Amino acid sequence: MRIDVLSLFPGFIAESAALGVVGRAAGRGLVAVKAWNPRDHASGIHRRVDERPFGGGPGMVMLPEPLEACLAAARADGATGPLIHLSPQGPRFTQAKARALAATPGFLLLCGRYEGIDERFLAAHVDEELSIGDYVLSGGELGAAVVVDAVVRLLEGTLNDADSAVQDSFEDGLLDCPHYTRSETLGTEGVPGVLLSGDHARIARWRRQQALGRTWRRRPDLLARMALSPQDRALLAEFIAGQASGPGRP
Numbered sequence: 418m419r420i421d422v423l424s425l426f427p428g429f430i431a432e433s434a435a436l437g438v439v440g441r442a443a444g445r446g447l448v449a450v451k452a453w454n455p456r457d458h459a460s461g462i463h464r465r466v467d468e469r470p471f472g473g474g475p476g477m478v479m480l481p482e483p484l485e486a487c488l489a490a491a492r493a494d495g496a497t498g499p500l501i502h503l504s505p506q507g508p509r510f511t512q513a514k515a516r517a518l519a520a521t522p523g524f525l526l527l528c529g530r531y532e533g534i535d536e537r538f539l540a541a542h543v544d545e546e547l548s549i550g551d552y553v554l555s556g557g558e559l560g561a562a563v564v565v566d567a568v569v570r571l572l573e574g575t576l577n578d579a580d581s582a583v584q585d586s587f588e589d590g591l592l593d594c595p596h597y598t599r600s601e602t603l604g605t606e607g608v609p610g611v612l613l614s615g616d617h618a619r620i621a622r623w624r625r626q627q628a629l630g631r632t633w634r635r636r637p638d639l640l641a642r643m644a645l646s647p648q649d650r651a652l653l654a655e656f657i658a659g660q661a662s663g664p665g666r667p
Contacts, residue, residue: 418523420451421436421452422521428452428624436482439566439570442572442574447569455479455486456483465666467480467531478535479538488500498522499544500544501525501543501546505553506546506548508548510549510567519568548560549563590642592631594627626655640653
């Protein structure tokens with residue numbers, strides 16, 4: 418897979434892409450993340466990439482010409498796929514969208530700065546917009562890093578254990594169950610007995626019930642959009658009954 422990012426801060430893109438899961442995937446030849454700086458394609462001695470907006474108002478707006486030249490250079494270099502603008506005005510980025518992008522050969526991400534990007538460039542070149550949340554950042558670079566990480570970790574061969582991605586939160590619409598590890602200081606203190614039983618069927622049932630229960634408590638909106646099987650409804654009802662009878666629980 419190839420991911421191209423148009424950003425005024427290519428160093429940030431390169432550094433974030435060299436770390437952790439994304440860096441490991443790049444080292445294994447599974448993904449190439451390339452940053453393109455519009456300023457490198459700006460004209461004039463000052464290589465200006467922004468200008469005051471028509472109609473007045475605070476802030477500056479990114480010029481279309483450097484962006485168009487930058488995009489053309491990326492395409493000429495082999496960048497393929499849709500151009501995605503990181504914008505709070507786009508639909509919310511989801512795990513389903515990450516999986517859809519992971520199934521493609523590649524895509525481009527556009528990171529805005531200042532008050533935004535000239536609307537004429539967006540209308541002519543952007544294929545879609547994505548938002549990572551209902552808030553405003555100083556630029557699209559953090560959003561781009563989020564999208565890259567979420568997509569790359571789904572590529573086959575990126576994670577050492579492929580089941581890690583399958584069991585993540587949101588993969589089946591639910592939040593993940595709680596996890597416990599072999600702590601030298603805590604030992605098995607506080608670890609649910611079922612996880613120590615060695616009974617894999619019971620453990621799988623417990624984990625599914627905990628995922629359902631945790632989603633019910635923390636993100637009921639997710640459950641409202643799901644069609645639960647009779648088995649899941651029974652597990653959730655059992656979880657809720659246990660919460661109601663527990664100390665300090667509603």
